[in-house]
Amino acid sequence: MVHHDRELSSFRRTAVLLDVTTVIGAEEFIRASNKFTEPGDPFARQSFVELVQSLIFMSRVLVAHPTLSTPRPEDFGRRPWLLQTLMSAGLVQPLQLDSVATPRAADLEQQTLADLQSWQGNKALAQFIEQTLVCDREQVGTHNSLSARIRGWAQFQAGQIRSADGHRVRIDTTDGIEKDNFGVWARAAAIVLQGALQQICPAGQEPYVAATLARGLKYRARADSAGLGEFSRS
Numbered sequence: 067m068v069h070h071d072r073e074l075s076s077f078r079r080t081a082v083l084l085d086v087t088t089v090i091g092a093e094e095f096i097r098a099s100n101k102f103t104e105p106g107d108p109f110a111r112q113s114f115v116e117l118v119q120s121l122i123f124m125s126r127v128l129v130a131h132p133t134l135s136t137p138r139p140e141d142f143g144r145r146p147w148l149l150q151t152l153m154s155a156g157l158v159q160p161l162q163l164d165s166v167a168t169p170r171a172a173d174l175e176q177q178t179l180a181d182l183q184s185w186q187g188n189k190a191l192a193q194f195i196e197q198t199l200v201c202d203r204e205q206v207g208t209h210n211s212l213s214a215r216i217r218g219w220a221q222f223q224a225g226q227i228r229s230a231d232g233h234r235v236r237i238d239t240t241d242g243i244e245k246d247n248f249g250v251w252a253r254a255a256a257i258v259l260q261g262a263l264q265q266i267c268p269a270g271q272e273p274y275v276a277a278t279l280a281r282g283l284k285y286r287a288r289a290d291s292a293g294l295g296e297f298s299r300s
Contacts, residue, residue: 143235171291252277
């Protein structure tokens with residue numbers, strides 16, 4: 067069933083915020099299915115399910131931009147092509163923070179940064195790594211190893227996603243990490259926890275994995291500021 071805005075007391079109750087990574091994974095699942103091959107993104111099927119469920123059950127589906135608060139569709143770059151197709155069809159819209167949500171988002175982001183920059187920040191990242199390894203130990207066999215899936219995702223991102231017409235349009239830095247304080251924290255945390263991060267990601271990808279986790283917290287702050295729900299893999 068598809069909800070219509072006029073049937074709801076407020077569209078915000080059925081609006082959802084996605085990140086670009088989810089759309090990338092969904093596109094990879096479609097591409098691999100069409101070629102009868104395994105997707106390069108180990109989370110591709112999950113991303114596809116999340117995207118389809120959002121399109122069916124939510125009255126509005128929005129996508130967050132990593133650096134801009136009022137992005138246009140062209141600010142996301144040409145890739146992933148699925149995202150541009152969905153935006154052209156009016157099925158997905160860029161999240162644009164209005165004059166009320168913008169200062170609220172800034173406050174929430176600052177609170178999030180304060181937590182990250184305190185002793186709790188590195189502890190939270192270390193706990194994420196430990197929980198990933200605990201999940202692995204609880205698995206029977208290695209087929210569903212979470213650390214292996216995260217490692218495969220990082221390799222997929224490094225090899226296919228940070229392109230000039232996609233990720234580098236959204237984040238135009240040499241390492242693909244934001245210039246803001248979330249990016250500063252991610253680079254520092256990747257140095258402090260380099261050895262621990264290498265248990266779940268390839269060597270050299272530690273800053274990018276840390277930045278992806280920090281970006282997810284930033285999106286959560288923006289979602290909260292706009293009164294939205296969020297399905298995010300970042």
